[in-house]
Amino acid sequence: xxxxxxxxxxxxxxxxxxxxxxxxxxxxxxxxxxxxxxxxxxxxxxxxxxxxxxxxxxxxxxxxxxxxxxxxxxxxxxxxxxxxxxxxxxxxxxxxxxxxxxxxxxxxxxxxxxxxxxxxxxxxxxxxxxxxxxxxxxxxxxxxxxxxxxxxxxxxxxxxxxxxxxxxxxxxxxxxxxxxxxxxxxxxxxxxxxxxxxxxxxxxxxxxxxxxxxxxxxxxxxxxxxxxxxxxxxxxxxxxxxxxxxxxxxxxxxxxxxxxxxxxxxxxxxxxxxxxxxxxxxxxxxxxxxxxxxxxxxxxxxxxxxxxxxxxxxxxxxxxxxxxxxxxxxxxxxxxxxxxxxxxxxxxxxxxxxxxxxxxxxxxxxxxxxxxxxxxxxxxxxxxxxxxxxxxxxx
Amino acid sequence: xxxxxxxxxxxxxxxxxxxxxxxxxxxxxxxxxxxxxxxxxxxxxxxxxxxxxxxxxxxxxxxxxxxxxxxxxxxxxxxxxxxxxxxxxxxxxxxxxxxxxxxxxxxxxxxxxxxxxxxxxxxxxxxxxxxxxxxxxxxxxxxxxxxxxxxxxxxxxxxxxxxxxxxxxxxxxxxxxxxxxxxxxxxxxxxxxxxxxxxxxxxxxxxxxxxxxxxxxxxxxxxxxxxxxxxxxxxxxxxxxxxxxxxxxxxxxxxxxxxxxxxxxxxxxxxxxxxxxxxxxxxxxxxxxxxxxxxxxxxxxxxxxxxxxxxxxxxxxxxxxxxxxxxxxxxxxxxxxxxxxxxxxxxxxxxxxxxxxxxxxxxxxxxxxxxxxxxxxxxxxxxxxxxxxxxxxxxxxxxxxxxxxxxxxxxxxxxxxxxxxxxxxxxxxxxxxxxxxxxxxxxxxxxxxxxxxxxxxxxxxxxxxxxxxxxxxxxxx
Numbered sequence: 001x002x003x004x005x006x007x008x009x010x011x012x013x014x015x016x017x018x019x020x021x022x023x024x025x026x027x028x029x030x031x032x033x034x035x036x037x038x039x040x041x042x043x044x045x046x047x048x049x050x051x052x053x054x055x056x057x058x059x060x061x062x063x064x065x066x067x068x069x070x071x072x073x074x075x076x077x078x079x080x081x082x083x084x085x086x087x088x089x090x091x092x093x094x095x096x097x098x099x100x101x102x103x104x105x106x107x108x109x110x111x112x113x114x115x116x117x118x119x120x121x122x123x124x125x126x127x128x129x130x131x132x133x134x135x136x137x138x139x140x141x142x143x144x145x146x147x148x149x150x151x152x153x154x155x156x157x158x159x160x161x162x163x164x165x166x167x168x169x170x171x172x173x174x175x176x177x178x179x180x181x182x183x184x185x186x187x188x189x190x191x192x193x194x195x196x197x198x199x200x201x202x203x204x205x206x207x208x209x210x211x212x213x214x215x216x217x218x219x220x221x222x223x224x225x226x227x228x229x230x231x232x233x234x235x236x237x238x239x240x241x242x243x244x245x246x247x248x249x250x251x252x253x254x255x256x257x258x259x260x261x262x263x264x265x266x267x268x269x270x271x272x273x274x275x276x277x278x279x280x281x282x283x284x285x286x287x288x289x290x291x292x293x294x295x296x297x298x299x300x301x302x303x304x305x306x307x308x309x310x311x312x313x314x315x316x317x318x319x320x321x322x323x324x325x326x327x328x329x330x331x332x333x334x335x336x337x338x339x340x341x342x343x344x345x346x347x348x349x350x351x352x353x354x355x356x357x358x359x360x361x362x363x364x365x366x367x368x369x370x371x372x373x374x375x376x377x378x379x380x381x382x383x384x385x386x387x388x389x390x391x392x393x394x395x
Numbered sequence: 396x397x398x399x400x401x402x403x404x405x406x407x408x409x410x411x412x413x414x415x416x417x418x419x420x421x422x423x424x425x426x427x428x429x430x431x432x433x434x435x436x437x438x439x440x441x442x443x444x445x446x447x448x449x450x451x452x453x454x455x456x457x458x459x460x461x462x463x464x465x466x467x468x469x470x471x472x473x474x475x476x477x478x479x480x481x482x483x484x485x486x487x488x489x490x491x492x493x494x495x496x497x498x499x500x501x502x503x504x505x506x507x508x509x510x511x512x513x514x515x516x517x518x519x520x521x522x523x524x525x526x527x528x529x530x531x532x533x534x535x536x537x538x539x540x541x542x543x544x545x546x547x548x549x550x551x552x553x554x555x556x557x558x559x560x561x562x563x564x565x566x567x568x569x570x571x572x573x574x575x576x577x578x579x580x581x582x583x584x585x586x587x588x589x590x591x592x593x594x595x596x597x598x599x600x601x602x603x604x605x606x607x608x609x610x611x612x613x614x615x616x617x618x619x620x621x622x623x624x625x626x627x628x629x630x631x632x633x634x635x636x637x638x639x640x641x642x643x644x645x646x647x648x649x650x651x652x653x654x655x656x657x658x659x660x661x662x663x664x665x666x667x668x669x670x671x672x673x674x675x676x677x678x679x680x681x682x683x684x685x686x687x688x689x690x691x692x693x694x695x696x697x698x699x700x701x702x703x704x705x706x707x708x709x710x711x712x713x714x715x716x717x718x719x720x721x722x723x724x725x726x727x728x729x730x731x732x733x734x735x736x737x738x739x740x741x742x743x744x745x746x747x748x749x750x751x752x753x754x755x756x757x758x759x760x761x762x763x764x765x766x767x768x769x770x771x772x773x774x775x776x777x778x779x780x781x782x783x784x785x786x787x788x789x790x791x792x793x794x795x796x797x798x799x800x801x802x803x804x805x806x807x808x809x810x811x812x813x814x815x816x817x818x819x820x821x822x823x824x825x826x827x828x829x830x831x832x833x834x835x836x837x838x839x840x841x842x843x844x845x846x847x848x849x850x851x852x853x854x855x856x857x858x859x860x861x862x863x864x865x866x867x868x869x870x871x872x
Contacts, residue, residue, distance in 0.1 A: 020803060020810050028690040028804065030715060031708045036701060059706040071702065101694035102701060131694070158698075 034099045038073060039158040041107040041143035042120060045079040050112070050120065052086035053077035053144035054098065055157050073156055077144055083123050100129040104158035106136050106179070107143035107198065113218065113225035117193075121182055121223070132180035135165055137198040138218040138225065149200050149210045157212075161198065164214035168196075172238040172247035172264070173231055174214040186223055191339030193220035194237065197228065219335045221360075227333040229326065236326025239319070240285055240338055240370075242269040249291060251314045253298030260298060260311065262376070266290035273343045275351060281362055283340055284369045285323065291315065292378040308376050316372040323370045331368075334360040399475040406437050406493035409476065413439055416480040423483070428454070439479070440488035446505020450488060453501050457490070473498040485559065506530075511537065514616035514638070516782045522658040526616045531561050531635035534618075538565065538633075542622045546570070552583060554597070558590030562597065565621070565631040572628060572861040575644070575825055579630055593637040601643075603823050608791065610784035611824040613649065614639040620654045628862030644825035644860060648833060648844045650785035651675060656847050665846035672845065674776035678789045681776070682719045683800035683808050685769045689715045691804030703765075710760035716801035718762050722770035723794065725752050730774065831859055 036057040043051040058072040076093050080086030091098060112120070124130055135158075139146040147157050154160050168174040174196045185193045194217040203209040217234050219227040229237060238244040247264040272284040293303075293311075301307055330337055341359050345352040355362060403409050410425050417423050422442040427435050436457070440450065473479050479489045479498055486504030491497075511533070514526030523541070527534045535549055548571075550564045564583070566576050582601040591597060594614055602611045615621060616638050621631045624642040632641040651671045656664040688695055689704060696704070711718060729748045736744055753771075757764045773793060780786045792815070799807035822829035832840035840857045842848055854870055856862045 020807070028801075029693070031689050031693070031701075031705045032711065034693065034705070036698075036705060038698070057702055057705070059702070059709050071706065099693055102698045104698060 029097055029099075033096050035094055035096045037098050037100050037103050038156050039105045039107065039147060039161065040100070040103050041077075041109075041139075041147040042083065042112055043109045043143050044111045044115065047079075049079045049081055050083055050086055051077060051079040051144065052083055052090065053147055054087075054090060054100075055147055056094075056098070057156070071155065075144075075148060083120055084127060100127075101131065103130055103134050105161040106130070106134055107139050107146055107161075108136065108195075109143040110138050110140055110218065110225055112143075113138050113195070113220075116223045117182070117220075118186060118223040121179075121186060124179065125183055130179055132178060132183075134179045135161060136177050136179060136182060136195055137161060137214070138195045139198050139200075141200070146198055146200055146212065149212060151212065152203065152209050160212050161214070164198075164212065165196070167214065169245040170247070172235050172244045173216065174234070175217065175238060175243060189222075190342040192222065192335040192337045194218065194229070194337050195220065219330065219333055219337065221333060221335045226335055227329065229329065232322050233326040233329055236323040237337065239267055239287055239289070240269050240271070240323050240326065242267070248294075249315060249319065251311060251318055253301075256298065258297035258299070260293065261295040262291040262315065263294045264289060264291050265377070271338060271340065271343060273340055273347060275344065275348055275355075279351060279355065280365075280367070281340070281344055281355070282367045282369075284371065285327075286371050286373070287319070287323065288373045288375075289315075289319065290375050290377050293376060293380065303379055303382075308379075312374050312376055315374040315376075319372045319374060320370050323372070324368070327368050327370070331364045331366065334364050336360075336363050340366070400477060401475060402473075402479070402491055402493075402496045402498050404493050404496055406435060406491065409437060409491050409493060410439075412476050413480060413483075416476065417483065428457070435493065437491040437493065438488060439483055439491065440503060441483055441486065444486045444506060445488055445503040449503040449505055453488060453503060470499055470501040473500050481559065485561075504532075508533070517615065517617050517620070517653070519617075519653070519655040519658070522655050523617075523619050525618060527618065527633075527638035527640060529636050529638060531563060531633060534633050534638070534640070535563055535565075537618045538621060541618045542625065547625070550580075554583070554586055554588070555591045556587075556589045560591040561635040562591070563633045565625060565633065567625050567628070570628055570856075570862050570864060571625070571630055572863060575628075575630060575861065578825060579632070579643070583632075591634060591636075594632070594634045594639045594641050597632060597634060598641055603825065607822060608788055609647065609819065609822060609829065610788070611645055611822065611829070612641050612643040613645045613783045614641055616640075617654055623654055623657065626867075627857055628860040644827040646824060646827060646831050646859065647785070647819060647829050650780060650783050652844070653781045657850075661847045661849045668846060671779050674779040675785075675789060678773055678777040678780075679793050680796055680808065680812075681773045682723060682769055682793055683796035683811075685766070686715045686719050686797055687800035687804045687808055690801065704763070707763040707765050711763045712760070713762075714801075715766070716797065718766045719770065719797055720794070722752075722762055722766050723773070723797070726770050726774045727790065827859060827861075832857075 036059075037054045038057055039055045041053040041055075043053070045051040054076050055073050056076060058074050060071055076090045078086050078089035078093065080089050087098070087100070106124075108117070108120075149157075151157065151160050154163070165174060165176045168176065175194070177193075177195050182193060182195070185191060196214055197216045197218050199213045199215065200210050201213045203211045215231055215234070217229040217237060218225055219229055235244075235247060238247070244264070244267040247267070249262045249264055250259050251262070252259045267287065267289045269288075270286045272286070274282050274284075276282055296303075336359070341356075341363065344355065348355075400412060403412075406427065413425065414423065420441065422444075423439065424442050425437060425439045428438055429435050438454070471482075473482065473489065474497070479491065479500065482500040483489055486502070486506070487500040488503040490499045490501065492499075508530050509528050511525045511528060513524045517526075525537060527537065539547065544567070546568045548566050548568045550566075552562050552564065554560050554562055562583075564576070564579060579601065583597070586597065586600045588596055588600065598610075598612045598614070599605060604611065621633075621640050621642065624631060630643055632643070634641070651668060653671075656668060659667070689708070693701060708715070713721070729744070729752070732744055733741070753767055756762045757767060777786055777789055780789070796808060796811050799811040801807075803810065816830075820828065820830045820834050828835060831837065832844060837858065839855060840859050843853065843857065847853075851870070854867050856865060856867055858865070
């Protein structure tokens with residue numbers, strides 16, 4: 001290699017190395033220049049602006065063992081025309097840069113949700129600060145008040161909320177809705193949104209203290225909040241939407257106040273849609289569900305295949321009511337949360353263009369048939385009732 | 396020593412010349428003996444370098460049956476006085492016959508040397524425990540003992556215009572590619588060093604690229620490792636005066652192999668090899684990843700982990716990169732001190748190291764405990780690799796990677812990694828691509844580098860080193 005070429009090669013290498021500096025990969029922040037935001041609450045301010053509250057980790061300084069997620073938090077809030085603006089105003093109150101990327105949960109007040117979520121969700125999406133997996137909740141009252149509730153178990157609200165959401169796997173009274181679910185819901189418009197609700201309830205033991213409770217869902221039509229699903233409706237939604245993991249069912253004994261409780265261990269739903277000759281949509285929902293017997297308070301009922309069959313038909317009826325009531329409620333609010341419209345679209349792509357403009361009306365009038373096929377799997381090896389022990393010596 | 400002075404018929408003259416050539420050495424012993432009627436002989440040797448037993452035997456034989464002398468001892472006739480001086484300095488005893496003007500050099504070298512010991516730098520749990528010593532003859536004998544094959548080819552050379560160091564080049568006839576052997580001889584011919592200080596002098600002279608950070612040859616103290624290399628079609632250079640033999644050609648992935656891999660069951664060896672590979676990667680990238688993550692990519696950590704790291708880092712006044720450099724340098728200092736210090740003060744240093752650098756530094760809020768963990772893990776990781784130069788190279792590179800990470804985050808690490816891979820794939824060791832068998836890719840060879848095949852199925856020689864035969868053995872079906 002000649003000297004000239006050698007020099008050019010060195011120059012080229014130098015330029016390549018220098019080009020790294022212009023990749024724009026700056027913006028480093030040391031950890032002790034940051035405040036970690038754990039949860040955010042969005043409210044409507046008095047003057048109609050959006051009011052943002054951030055729950056921020058107050059880190060215990062060193063010398064002691066780090067407390068991890070049991071550490072204290074503090075709150076900063078500010079209003080602005082948009083979430084972004086409010087966030088920047090919050091920065092003017094904060095001594096460090098806020099790191100929004102670790103926000104685990106977002107609380108939105110029902111007042112804000114009634115005005116429409118779209119413009120706020122749009123700004124959250126554009127900011128790219130929040131994780132797609134951030135959990136979203138709607139609160140009855142002011143979201144910031146819910147955030148500030150002093151929790152007896154865990155100090156960080158986001159931790160409480162995440163734990164409550166996981167509880168939905170056992171109760172089917174709440175479900176997990178993340179930002180990405182809301183993005184896809186609003187963009188694709190395959191189905192209307194549901195967002196879990198968070199209530200503040202009084203702790204029955206301590207009296208003074210308050211607790212957070214996750215029960216029920218809020219129903220949306222487009223991006224507007226329209227209704228609230230009660231516990232029963234929520235279970236119906238979870239069944240019909242095929243995202244129930246575990247739950248419980250109770251059936252009354254014949255002629256009495258006692259009841260039997262079942263643990264629901266499995267639930268599969270199939271939704272069949274069809275158009276009849278008049279282009280009227282019809283829906284049939286088949287739900288197969290497996291249950292275990294957990295508690296029998298009824299007297300003198302020997303557990304035989306015949307009684308089990310009887311209970312199964314009782315369960316079919318009560319679960320069927322649950323799902324039908326839920327569907328009727330959504331029809332009343334014209335909120336297609338199961339995505340039946342999209343199923344029709346896929347099944348009848350040609351007819352869909354004609355149906356689409358009238359879809360909400362058609363949905364409200366739609367005929368729905370719910371079929372439940374429940375099965376009792378286990379009685380946990382106990383077939384006799386306590387009362388029947390007495391008269392049978394030798395047992 | 397270009398001139399040739401023939402052995403004179405005057406013994407006094409011979410003596411005077413020899414004295415002059417050997418700088419009138421105090422330990423040079425020259426004496427006249429009269430074993431036969433034929434005439435006197437002059438015996439010259441260096442005291443201390445010759446074994447008195449051997450000398451005695453030699454003189455006994457000389458007196459009784461001189462004919463036995465030549466074939467019995469490793470001896471060679473000499474013609475010139477320069478040759479005689481050379482051999483005396485090499486530990487021979489020289490007999491000069493003034494009457495016939497001829498001479499005879501007899502090997503009487505006998506020196507108190509270390510006995511065969513367990514190699515300290517490459518200890519194993521399972522496997523042979525013998526290591527090389529400083530004696531070339533012993534080392535070759537040791538190798539022959541472990542590998543008693545007539546195909547073992549040992550070629551002796553003398554290197555260094557001043558030091559006249561003996562070296563031996565080892566290969567397996569019929570297996571090692573003769574082109575490689577020829578190339579090695581050619582490169583050794585080109586060595587102009589006046590003296591050979593251990594094996595590294597030779598390594599640096601014969602390497603393909605003298606300026607590279609990466610070692611293109613490896614050294615070992617273990618005869619079984621040399622044998623392992625030879626049976627793969629590689630070559631070894633054993634140098635007098637050092638227990639470290641050079642193995643070549645060397646490819647990068649071999650830095651993750653140790654001889655012990657072949658002594659454990661193949662599941663154990665394979666998983667340990669994978670562990671070592673992982674440790675190599677961790678050693679190079681862990682501090683860089685830590686720095687990049689806590690200064691650039693906070694979102695990548697799970698929230699509870701970030702919360703813990705942030706809480707630990709709260710009182711630390713330095714940026715993460717300064718912290719990590721401080722800890723890494725402190726670790727290197729401790730390691731170097733550990734190698735250098737006398738064993739008696741070892742405990743003091745380790746207590747100071749553990750307490751001051753670990754606990755007190757954290758309590759004083761100078762470094763965060765997470766950084767101590769990262770630095771310690773990184774340091775320990777590099778110790779899992781056999782003590783080749785690669786070990787040190789990884790330690791040097793971890794600083795470069797950390798620096799890049801502190802400037803550009805993961806992009807910096809990736810840029811560094813790409814540059815590293817590009818550079819490494821341009822290297823060659825005796826014509827063998829340095830990253831092979833990973834690049835150029837060869838699955839068959841890679842299986843015995845990343846994991847270890849069971850011995851009965853390890854019947855194929857690695858084509859990497861271009862051996863003359865393809866199969867170690869044919870499997871009977």
